[in-house]
Amino acid sequence: MTDLAELRAAIDEIDGQLLALLAERFRVTAEVGRLKKAAALPGRDAQREAEQIRRLHDEARRLGLGEEWVTSLWRLILDEVVRRHAQA
């Protein structure tokens, strides 16, 4: 039981770090959104996203994570950034 509690505490710690990193990522993408708006660039950059997904696939393979799963996760994040760009 102690093991379970300790493992769950480790999970909670990691979840907090993941959330903080995501918040930091959204802070940076908000700056990108401001630059794009000032330059009248579209919110989505499909070529950049394809490069990102390719790189993430390589890293996912190296880490033993499923490529499709990583793609779905980043789709969620990228779509949220594009949504925020459109609202800025």
Ligand SMILES: O=C(O)C(=O)C[C@]1(C(=O)O)C=C[C@@H](O)C=C1
């Ligand atoms: O790099 C950009 O141009 C962004 O707007 C950031 C970002 C990202 O979150 O990484 C989001 C949307 C774009 O389609 C590509 C990348």
